[in-house]
Amino acid sequence: MLVRPLPLLDFFVVLVMLSIGLRVTGGQLLGVFRNRALFIRTLVANCVLIPGMGFLLVSIFPLTPDASVGILLLAAIPGTPIALQFTRMAKTRLAFAAVMTFILSLVSIAITPLAIEVMPQIAHRSERPILSLMVSMLLYIALPLCVGLWVARRTPKIAPRLVLPLEILATVVFLFLMWETHLARREALRAVAGRDTILAMFLLLALSMLIGSFVGGPDGESRRVLATSTGMRSVVVVL
DSSP states (O other): OOSOHHHHHHHHHHHHHHHHHHHSOHHHHHHHHHOHHHHHHHHHIIIIIHHHHHHHHHHHSOOOHHHHHHHHHHHHSOOOGGGHHHHTTOSTTHHHHHHHHHHHHHHHHHHHHHHHHHOGGGGGGOSSOHHHHHHHHIIIIIHHHHHHHHHHHHOTTTHHHHHHHHHHHHHHHHHHHHHHHHHHHHHHHHHSOSHHHHHHHHHHHHHHHHHHHHHTTTOHHHHHHHHHHHHOOOHHHHO
């Protein structure tokens, strides 16, 4: 690999959150929290329904112990920054997509210690301690978003001109990240034992997208944002 995947991913997240900050207002971000019904449905879907579905799939399919742990982690820990590549395309729900990225990242950090407590065999595999994850979330999600908001407020004529270059650069970084990790992902997929693991993983992701779309309510763009942010979980955890 020419570049380590993690710094590439962090750089991609910074670019996307910065571009989102240039396009939304603080009032729009705060407005997301006022829609309590949608907010609660999103948390219930990610913290209750999908983890419950993970337990159901593990009990149905004859999986190896490692595969069972992977599926349970995939179901329990929501959110992946990769979803930003798709949710950032939202127009009327861009602020909603940004807030959901932050909230689901926060939820995943909160759930990780519980997952380690329930499944201690994964503790030694963690590459990023909880404190490091918190710092990363603030540096790569919250800070660029706030910087974008500040720039848009101070230079309202210049900010819109910065959005397109940032989005183009973010897309290039995303494609490069996918290319840099494609061999590792292919080898990991080959290492998955049995078709049952792949089928269980596919069902979990597909049903997660359906649940996300359902809890999004009547608004089409909200459904698309939630289907993407809820369905695109950290598949690398299983692999």
